[in-house]
Amino acid sequence: MTQNHKTDHTAAVFKVINRIAVRPLIVFTGLTGKRASKMKNVRIAFVRRQLLLSIRFLSLSLLVMFLSGCESLSFYHQLASGQTQILLNRQNIDQLILDPSTDEELREQLIKIESMRQYAESHLGLVAKGSFSSYVDLKREYVLWNVFASEPYSVEPVNRCYPIVGCVPYRGYFSRQGAINHAQKLVQQEELETYVGGVPAYSTLGWFEDPVLNTFVYWKDHELASLVIHEILHQNVWLKNDVEFNEGLANFVGDQAAINWVESRASQESAERFMDRRNQWNLFKQFVVLAKRYLREQFASSKNPVDLEAIKRTGMEHVRLCFQELKPFFQGSTYEGLVNSDRFNNAFIASVGVYESNRFAFKRLYDLSDRNWSIFFQEVEVLMALSPTERLQKLRVLSDDQVASQGDDDYPDQVHCESLRNQGFS
Numbered sequence: 001m002t003q004n005h006k007t008d009h010t011a012a013v014f015k016v017i018n019r020i021a022v023r024p025l026i027v028f029t030g031l032t033g034k035r036a037s038k039m040k041n042v043r044i045a046f047v048r049r050q051l052l053l054s055i056r057f058l059s060l061s062l063l064v065m066f067l068s069g070c071e072s073l074s075f076y077h078q079l080a081s082g083q084t085q086i087l088l089n090r091q092n093i094d095q096l097i098l099d100p101s102t103d104e105e106l107r108e109q110l111i112k113i114e115s116m117r118q119y120a121e122s123h124l125g126l127v128a129k130g131s132f133s134s135y136v137d138l139k140r141e142y143v144l145w146n147v148f149a150s151e152p153y154s155v156e157p158v159n160r161c162y163p164i165v166g167c168v169p170y171r172g173y174f175s176r177q178g179a180i181n182h183a184q185k186l187v188q189q190e191e192l193e194t195y196v197g198g199v200p201a202y203s204t205l206g207w208f209e210d211p212v213l214n215t216f217v218y219w220k221d222h223e224l225a226s227l228v229i230h231e232i233l234h235q236n237v238w239l240k241n242d243v244e245f246n247e248g249l250a251n252f253v254g255d256q257a258a259i260n261w262v263e264s265r266a267s268q269e270s271a272e273r274f275m276d277r278r279n280q281w282n283l284f285k286q287f288v289v290l291a292k293r294y295l296r297e298q299f300a301s302s303k304n305p306v307d308l309e310a311i312k313r314t315g316m317e318h319v320r321l322c323f324q325e326l327k328p329f330f331q332g333s334t335y336e337g338l339v340n341s342d343r344f345n346n347a348f349i350a351s352v353g354v355y356e357s358n359r360f361a362f363k364r365l366y367d368l369s370d371r372n373w374s375i376f377f378q379e380v381e382v383l384m385a386l387s388p389t390e391r392l393q394k395l396r397v398l399s400d401d402q403v404a405s406q407g408d409d410d411y412p413d414q415v416h417c418e419s420l421r422n423q424g425f426s
Contacts, residue, residue: 075171075182082174083204086143090134090211109217109224110135116228119261124229124253124373126236130209132228137214142198145179146170148351149192153299153308155292157350158192165205166240169354172199195347201227203234210235222274225261230254237377239384245391248358249380256366257373282359284335286415287326288352291319294425295349322417361398 093110096102113132120126148170149158157169173179176198183194200215216227230250239245255278262274298315302308323339330336338344365383369375383391 078174078178079172082144083208085174086136086138086211087208089136091136093133093135093212096135106135106217110212112221112224113212113217113228115265116225116261117232119225119264120229120232120257123260124233124257125377126229126232128232129206129235131203131232131235132212133209134211135213135217136211139214141215142176142200143213143215144172144174144199144202145176146172146197146199146351147179147183147186148195148197148347149183149186149190150346150350152191152193152346153305153312155295155299155346155349155353157347157354165238166242168243169350172202193345193347195343195345195351197351201231203231205238206235220274221262222258222278225258226254228254229257229261237380237384242388242391244354244358245383245395247354249362252359252362252366256363280330280333280335283326283329283415284333285352287323288349290415290417290420291322292349292353294319294322294420294423295346297425318419318423321419325417325419326415358395358399361395364398 093114097107097110117128117132121128150156151158159167159169160171161167171179171182173182176196179196183196186192186194201213202210204210210231216224219227230253233250233253234246237246237249259274295312295315298311299308302311320339323336327336365379366376369379383394386394
């Protein structure tokens, strides 16, 4: 980097400091100075905690900016700015529940989430660390938009590496347009395939007290409990540079614990309806994983770009024929429109594979642990202590054992397609 570029970089960082650190600090100082006497002690403590956490996040973010290249500055800027806005707009849930002006449906959902949080701590041994004790209405459908990318003839995600979390197969933006712009850049400049997906919730891995968001607060009981416990788990268990392990674990634990929580409350929501919704989604994910395995094998058959283009076109045709075979399982769903659209590309297939790969393995581990969460998490720690190669091998053994001995009792048949078998794939 030249001297002029260093100067430009430093000036840009100071602009960021002014915009996302100094200005909010002035606003906070004015708030605590002019109105603190009118607030209850609980509210004062909550605001002060927000301030301290904001400063902590900003310090970390600005350090990352200094260590990053100029190209990364705008990306980390939007991350710091987006996270700061969430921290500054949190409302204490206990206060909202007591406030007579709070919408009744929102109050009921917040009370449920408090029960889910307590369940995660008392029954699973997880620590919520203050998360889901505040609420933010973002006035939008998603909190983040993730950009996944893959090479034109690959169904493996292109990883992006960051401080703290390590390497993950996506890049997150607090603005949908920002995500779209980045995706277009990857297509035009790096000739990658991309997929942009909305994210209703994410975890800061215990660095901050993650709030309840309007993007998921009104979900049905099972889905809501699964998400809350999923995110709390991330705060307690995160294996750096192994996102498939982390997401597969959180998906399994969230789903299983959600069923247990609803059963413990004798909820009015029918477990059968939840199982039907979950089964359709799990079946679709298994279809995508099957497509990923098939396409991976096809792409490995040649290194000639001309041949690969034809292989890709024919391969996707067979994948769509496979979906048509499974279509009876998806009555009333929107999956067909997705599979037949341009969005169903290598990057999308890569993104789904990340979250699905180890579900069978963790299910088998749970059964082998006598469905005891304490024993289960002890076994998870053993897996985490293994080398990446040993861990992957162990997970594959568990997964194969689950399929061979019990299958997936969410639905009777494993995913397979004659259209792929006819191509020599099994």
